[in-house]
Amino acid sequence: MTLDDILTALFPDGHEVRNDKGVLLGTATLRSGDSMLVLGVADRTALGVDEAIRLSGHVLRSIGRDSGPILVLVDSDSQRMSKRDELLGLNEFLAHLAKVLIHADMNGRPTIGLLYGHSAAGALLATGLATRVLVGLPGADPAVMDLPSMAKVTKLSMEALEEKAKSTPVFAPGLSNLTQMGAVHLTWSHAAPLADQLEALLADMPAARDGRDALGKARGGRLKAAEIAERVRDLALQAR
Amino acid sequence: MTAPLKDITPAERARSTSFYEASARTRLDLLLDAGSFVEFIGPEQREVSPHLKIFDLPEQFDDGIVVGRGRLDGAPVFVAAQEGRFMGGAFGEVHGAKLTGLLRAARQVASIPVLILFDTGGVRLQEANAGELAIAEIMRAVMEARAAGVKIIGLIGGRSGCYGGGGLIAGCCSALAVSEPGRIAVSGPEVIETNRGVEEFDSRDRALVWRTMGGKHRRLLGAADVFVDDNVQDFREAALELLGLVGPFGLDSLKAEQERLADRLRRYGACFDAVDIWTAEGIAHAETVPELPADQFIALADRIGRTSRDAR
Known part of the structure; x- marks a missing residue:
């Protein structure tokens, strides 16, 4: 499913979500007629300082102005690995985005993450893992750390890592492993309308704890x- | 040390002990009021990582983190100190859960602050999923505690710096004190080089690493509020100072942080190197900043450096 397909399936009553160089910002209409704030990272874009500040700004502008839940769509790379991003304090920008999402969730704007593609490392911490409920779509392929970086840091060969990854859920990439860890709460099915599954979740959100x-x-x-x-x-x- | 220990006051011992070189336990011992530290789930309980044996790696009885309570100038504090010499201080399942539990208690108590002595490369890759999730849980627990009124101070000056998810947790704290070796970043130098090439970042260029990620740059940017010399007593005094300065947390703090970070991008977004940023900040002969002794740098930073007070 493309992002457009997913948005159309989630919001048959319409949405105004724009994809600007991988940064998703907008709102959508729920069946109830209420609106849902939407943000996210698309097209496997790396999450750097420039992207993060727009996402956090979108949420902050909405707090106090709007009501209703917040959806964070995720198909990202890892955090942007660059000299410039680190020079400018990427850790602060990613933490700020997470803090804004957590604050919103704790103050009447329940947050849902929807992992529909890739994500990794700091990008996942600042987006999907900073929401109250993280949902996976079949085919999503999160990886906390990519294997080449892992090989460099652990000083193990790629082959050894790939072999262990087959049998070890605690470090291996993938949606099912993160589900088993408790990071991903549930996986939606393509067999039922996504809008129905979203409404069902919103009607039965777990406590903010x-x-x-x-x-x-x-x-x-x-x-x-x-x-x-x-x-x-x-x-x-x-x-x- | 030539004088017998009994002739040295705790403050003198703390002043003569490098934070960078000390173990997590020594740091806590000298940071807190003498004899006040009580550990929760100490090494005698042997709560080791259940995952390291998959990789035939040695375990440590405290899983590389010491958590407990103590006193700072007579007042109670909760403390956590990472041991950078075990697995690079990385977050694993047990390691992370100890900090999460401490923060959840702090939230309930609401009146006792938390000191986190970071010393970490980030997620422990051998248990990456558990470590990543532990960091997410810690970030949530930090923000819930801060919303309940808890002050959470990060102290950064250890061998492993404060990388990966550790950098994100640091970004969630009420305030940070940092020493020159206290590097703060998300991607480590080796990770950037592996992924983007040596042209993007030469991890063997130590001067580049220090001035891009090190404590001086973080202080001048306003990412850390206090810069300290590399000894435990200076960190103790910085923690006390910050506990006195930190204001309440709320939506206004986040709005101010949004403005603070957006302003940083507007001012310095086109800078190629830390020296360019320092020059743009109005520092004459910015290229000499890395060589400045701590006292001279602190004077400079107090005059020119930004702070993140009430904006984080």
Whole structure:
């Protein structure tokens, strides 16, 4: 499905979402007649300082002016790997985008991420992983880190990494692995209208509380995270 | 050290100890009031990474992070310190969950600040999915705690710098103190070079790395509010100073940050090198900034450097 197909299927009542060099900004109309703010990264575009500042600005302009949920569409590269982006403080721009999305979600503008293509590393942290519910579309291929970079840092051969990736969900790229970890809450189906699946999710949004560690435990992908976090929390509260 | 330890005050010991060279435990020991640190899930519990054995890699009993509580000038603080000498201080499942739990407690208590001593290359690639998600959970927990009124201060000056998702978490903190070796970035030099070529970034050019990602540049840009010399006592004093300066967090902070970052792009977006940015900031002989001793640099930064106060 192309981005246009996805937008049309999600919003049969219409949308005004523009794709400007891979940066998606706009609004769409839900079946209820309410509007949904839409932003995102398309065409496997790298997320750099110039893209991030436009995305965060789009959300900030909407806060206080509009109401309704927010959709973050993701088909990105990783963060833009360049001297210029790092020189200008890319970490701040990506963190700012995530902070704005988290703030919106905590203050009456529930956020949904829709991973319909690729994403990786810092780009995924600043977009899909900063939403309350991250949805995958079949065929999406997120990868936390690409294998060439992994090979360089881990000093393992590409062959060794590819071999381990076949049997190891905890580091291997892919939608199903991230689902098992609790990062991706659910995967929609192309067999049913996307608009119906979006409406069903909006009607039954989980609480804003971050439950991804519990999800990862229930799915057998992250057996320790929830328990460790809970034990530290309890110890810290007792220590007062 | 020639004098016997009993003749040295804790502050003198902290002043003579390099933050960069010290272990995570030594940093905490000297940063906090003497004897006040209490660890949560210490190494005696042997909560190791369940994933490193897949790669035949050694585990560490604290998984490379020390979390607990202590006192700073008598007042309670929650603290987390990453050990950059274990797996580059990278975030794995257990490592990350310890910090998440600490932040969730801080949110509930609401009145006790958190100090995070970053020393990290980012996601631990051997457990990349778990590490990435841990960072996402920490970012969420930082923002929820800040929204509840918790001050979260990042201290950056370790061997592994503050890279990858660590850089994003740092960007979520209320304020940062940084020393010259405290590099802050998303993509590390080697990663940029591998992906984009040596023409884009020569990772072996150490001067380029320091001036693009190092503490001095981050201070002058306003990414870090305080620059400190490389010793634990200066970090302690910076933490106390920042705890006194940090204001409340809310929508206005994010709007101000949007303006602060957009302004940076307008002013410096066409600059090719850090020296060009420093020159544009009005620093005469900007090319000498990397050689300036800490005291002279701090004086310069206080006069010229930007801050991110109330705008992050």
